[in-house]
Amino acid sequence: MKKQRLFIRTMILLVLGAAVVYTLYANFTKDDVKKVAVGKKAPDFVLTDMNGEQHRLSDYEGKGVLLNFWATWCKPCEREMPYMDKQYQENKEEDVQILAVNIGESDVVVNEFIKKHDLTFPILNDKKQEVQTVYGIGNLPITFLIAPDGNVVNVHEGEIINEQVVIDMIKEIKP
Template structure:
């Protein structure tokens, strides 16, 4: 009986010790990425679209950028795509660039989604989810409004619920 209690206590102590070690390890090795906040410079990145064309965020300085992260399996993401497409059509000639970043899904899956929704704005693929991590994206969808100087003006977490909301977003970053 005493031997059994000793074994149980030892196991519990080992589990607690492992938890403490893991917590310390996680805290000391966490990324030193700067916090993504309104009023700070948006992290620059280079991603390619589905045709292999490269897009660098800093190339759009002087324009407002509506940067949206999404996935094909995300129903709110799918519902907001027509609004993004409409604003791309409305504001692309007025100094606002819509860039959408898919979170690393297969190219064929993303192409089918684009074709089904007749999307014409740039769809970038973050295959390694490096940009997703740099921007601290969680949950999807999330939209960053970036002004002409590359400063984050607003972070909209969740679904863009109607055309008026996204039109207001576009006006907020219009140069």
Template sequence: MDKKKKRSITRGVILIVLVAAIAYTIYNTATKDKTELLKVGDEAPNFELVDLYDNNLKHRLSDYEGKGVFLNFWGTWCEPCKKEMPAMSNQYAIYKEQGVEVLAINISQTDFEVKKFIESLDVHFPVAIDSTKSVMTAYNVDLLPATILINPEGKVEKIITGEMNETQIASYMESIKPE
């Protein structure tokens, strides 16, 4: 076989492989499940997570119907999360009696790490661990801290990413307080 023929065959094989790869990519992209982004006004996805301190206590969003829910996603390694937790605890003490619930959802860390962190900050609101990241996925959370404000009707009122100060937290809790 001469060199020209070998080169033509090699080029043909490479071309076939490239076309197959492109076709596969297009097919895969077109048929994969599309995750809808959570938007303000959407119904907040229900979930169930076990309480950090009581394995018999389950936190379900549906259990908070009629209350405002301050849903905070965080990690122990996240400095802004650490800074805003005491302010959330202070405001929770004020707004809890006014129908606002806080649920702090840790993203997939161990019970030991999370308990140590929470106890070091002396915060007093419900905490759960999203060990499978299913709630994080349902709420399309990718940056921490992230807070989803849910009104008493169960609709997403606001989506906040990044650190909040105490004044902002108070204002957000006020905005989801039941009438």
């Protein structure tokens, strides 16, 4: 009986020790995740929007692209959506494209969000979170400003606090 208790206690301690080691490792290496850097070419991807149309980032070369990563559960993401939609409406005839990439949620959830906020700009779904991984996305929201030549000119981490910020972003990437 004593040997059995000793074995169980030892196993529990080993599992706890492994969890502590993994947590420390994950915390110390989280900054090693490669994020897309300013001045570098934005990684190309193909994602489908909620209307079933495919969007390839490289198809927008020659246009400025405001690329936003978001989720429906993210309150800051929700607050910035109307600013982007309004600027999409005002700039869709210009050489600027706004793309919002949802991170891994179901089409049903995303479509409900779109209807609730009456969004008109392309909402892409990264269901397998492959683009999120390539871009090194951690916290949401995050917005990449991509120049007409395909290079990242700025990265805005966190909430877009008002519409003027979106206007300034568009000026930064307008050809």
